[in-house]
Amino acid sequence: MKKDIKISNFRNIGISAHIDAGKTTTTERILFYTGVNHKIGEVHEGRATMDWMDQEQERGITITSAATTVFWSGSKKNKNFHKINIIDTPGHVDFTLEVERSMRVIDGVCMLYCSVGGVQPQSETVWKQSVKYQVSKIIFVNKMDRVGSDFYKIYNDLKKKLNATPVPVYIPYFLNNNFYGVIDLINFKLIVWKETNNGMFFDFFEIPEDHIDVSNKWKNNLIENAILDDDIFIEKYLNNVNILNDDIVMLLRKKTIQNKIQPMLCGTSLKNKGVQCLLDSIVDFLPSPIDISGISGYDISGKNIVIKPLESEKFSALAFKVVNDPFIGQLIFFRVYSGKIFSGNFIFNSTKNKKERLGRILRIHANKKEDIKYVAAGDIAAAVGLKSFYTGDTLSDLDYFVVLEKIFFPDPVISQSLTIKNKSDEEKVFIVLEKLNHEDPSFKFKVDNDSNQIIISGMGELHLEVLIEKIRRENNLDLVVGKPKVSYRETIKKNINNIEGKYIRQSGGRGQYGHVVINLKAGLKGSGFNFINNIKSGVIPKEYIPCIKKSLEDVAKAGILWGYPVVDIIVDLVDGSYHDVDSSENAFKIASSLAFKEAFKHASPILLEPIMIVNIETPAENLGAVISNLSSKRGELLSIEDIVNNYKSIKSNIPLSEMFNYSTILRSLTKGRGIYNMSFNFYSELPQNILKNII
CATH class of the missing domain: 3.30.70.240 (Alpha-Beta Plaits)
Structure with a gap:
């Protein structure tokens, strides 16, 4: 039964929030209530299924996004089976890339908030990432059993701090100042969980008299938000015509998919209350792959196209994560956007123009793996045996050239030096660093030519600390780590015009001749490096323009005065000359480099x-x-x-x-x-x- 689930009953979701809001604890309950696990793994005991890395269990935090699949037919077993692919993401800002790439491939996200801590800074960062990728959201206010919990303060903070439109569909019920259960506003019932069996069972009661008024208030708020912009239902509501519960769910779902509202519920995952309501809300309100308008990409001619999420279409998928498994080798996590692919088929890496055979296809459950024969539109899986694919690459049928929209990788902001104690380990270290860069594109490394040290760069001290520990543990390498260094940038404050770069060499045979004239201008903050070609009348042949641009980019990356990348500038190529015999790409590269360096020195560098x-x-x-x-x-x-x-x-x-x-x-x-x-x-x-x- 579970194998024949329609794509309309797929949910690709993330669970995301500020650190210590209870994401992994909530996911553990989801695994238990859906029957994946028969025992609940606790984060504080270092036994959480989704925090499977040694360092995650020791530190009690999520470091890498983990994937799993569960099936749900409703808390009352009254719905069709739904397949829910879940990505449990880190909360710490140093691992923001894990959230970024997860947001790129999910359709909906459950945003968790601590009922005491509320909307914290990392909550804002994650919210912005979800808005950037237009991901639909539901809100789960967790830890309602804590002293100082305040569901309605979170409601107001969401509106004030995040410009959100939360719509409570469940509100908390307290008895003797203790969180006792939740009030289901749609069905207008009180839900109370049994203390035995880890909250697996619960009962429905009539709402107590002392909570009727507040329940009616929020029920009306729910209906008003649901019917907004729908003239037919507005007229029914104004005429006191009863609106059916199924219609309310349908209207709320539509608004959620359009990102106009965010259904809001509450519970305490540690005490096993409210998680089944969360699963129901995922199924009821978050979009399936076919509810999404389509993913954009471009074809071989560069024309923009929209991929339809249908199994009957040509196969296309996006690689969003690379993991080096010590037993299997390189695993490529990918999200299928259209078509179907079987293990053993040949596929095309449209990003790199390479053909490869797809070996095994795996369904991933944290660090456990299950072989499957094929994967189709709307699903998430992992591939074994692909050599050329990295994060952000497109997988497609051999006769279907399409490149999907890539994933944004933030630039590193902090660096440290690495010294290898045992010189015989040098080659091994570079292989390991290369693998880490493939796994985590926000991690970079290079060799400092002056000190001969390896310089590693990342998103923060914790980010680098975790990666260094990973290198040591998994590869038994002895490394000396230097003090952190800041990744500065070079730029200019003044514009300067008509700076020449000329390279002329004559040594008996064919000579070298390259001549360029550039203007150097200060760009807007955050604009990076920009090149403009203003060559007229062929004073420099067009075949030399790409190598001039490449040379300027390379010099900018390496830095000019202090060795840091040059940013926020505009290089305008305005003039030059060439020689019919002696001009070459190399000569123009050197000439443009000389011009750039000279212009930079006179443009008030900072x-x-x-x-x-x-x-x-x-x-x-x-x-x-x-x-x-x-x-x-x-x-x-x-x-x-x-x-x-x-x-x-x-x-x-x-x-x-x-x-x-x-x-x-x-x-x-x-x-x-x-x-x-x-x-x-x-x-x-x-x-x-x-x-x-x-x-």
């Missing part, structure tokens, strides 16, 4: 430093000491807010160079009670006094 947005939670009594310390770190205070339990939330912009070892400092200032997280915000000009110290 160094940019990464500014992080830092969110700190501190006891109110330590507020003064924390703010004073931030001032000493060149911090810009943005806001201070009251949060629960006499704590304060501080938001500020602080240079990354000032944030190393901040966790130790904050613990000292707050007697171990303060916490913080940070993420990259923007690049800003480095003050001259700091620049002198760096140089």
Whole structure:
């Protein structure tokens, strides 16, 4: 029965939120209630199914996104079987790429919020990622059993901080100040879970008299949001015609898919209450692959096309994750957008123009794997035996050239040096680093030509710490790690025109001749490197233009004055000359490099430093000491807010160079009670006094 599920009953979803909101705990309950697991794995015991890496179990956090598949026919067993592919994503900002690439391939997401912590900074980051990829959302307010929980404060914060449109479909019910159950507003019943059997069973009751008024209030709010923009149902509502529950669900689902509302519910996954309601809401409100308007891509001519999520179409899929399994080898996780593919078929890597045979196809359940014969539109699986595919590549039929929209990879903001103790391990280290880069494109590495050290770069101290530990454990390598270094950027403040670069060499035979003239302009913040070709009348033959552009890009990446990438500039190629015999690509490369370097020196060059947005939670009594310390770190205070339990939330912009070892400092200032997280915000000009110290 489960094998014949229609694509309309597929749900590809993510579970995402701020760190410690209970994502993995909630997923463990989902696995239990859907029958995948017969025992609940607890995060605090290091036994969570989805946190299968050693470091995840030791640290009690999710580091890598894990995938699994469950089947659900409703808490009352009254629905068709639905296949739910779930991706449990990290909450820590250092692993934001895991969230980013997951958002790219899911259709809906369950956003978890701690009922006490509320809408925290990483919640905002994840929300923005879901908006960018137009992912439909439902909201689960977790940990309702905690002291200080406030469902309605979360409701207001969602509207205020995220510009969301939450619509409660379940509201909390308290008895003697203890979270006791939830009120189902659609069916207008109180649901209470039994304490035995890990909350597997529950009962329905009439809503108590003292909760009728508040339940009616939120039921009306639910209906009004559901019928909004629908004239037929608005007229029924105004004429007091009863609107059927199935119609309410249908209308809410439509609005959710259109991203006009976000159904909101609550529970406490640790105490096994509300998770079945969450599964029902995933099935009822989140979209199937055919509810999505289609994924965009382009064909061999570069023309934009929209992929229809139908099994009858040609096969196309997107590789969104690479994992190197010690027993199987390289696993490529992919989402199928159209068609069907069988194990053993040949497929085409449209991104790299390569043909490969698809070996085994696996259904993944955390670190367990199940062989399947084929995979079809709307599904998520993993492939074994593909050599050329990396994150963001398109898989397609051999006779179907299509390239799907890629995944955005954030640039690293922090670097560290690695020294190999045993020189005989050098080749092995580089192989491992290359594999890590394929797994995690936000991780980069290079060899510093001056120091001969390996420089690794990533999204934060924890990100690099986890990767270094992974290298040591899995490969038994002895490495010395240097202090973190900031990834600065070079740019200019002044425009400069008509700078020449000329390369002429004559050595008896054929000579070398290249001549370019460029204008160098300051670009907009965040615009990167831009090249404009303004050559007229063929003064430089068009076949040399690509090599000139490539040379300029390479010089910009390597840096000019301080060895950091050059950003936010416009190079305008305006003039030059060539020689019929002596001109060559190499000569024009050297000439353009000389022109760029000369222009950069005279365009008021400056160094940019990464500014992080830092969110700190501190006891109110330590507020003064924390703010004073931030001032000493060149911090810009943005806001201070009251949060629960006499704590304060501080938001500020602080240079990354000032944030190393901040966790130790904050613990000292707050007697171990303060916490913080940070993420990259923007690049800003480095003050001259700091620049002198760096140089």
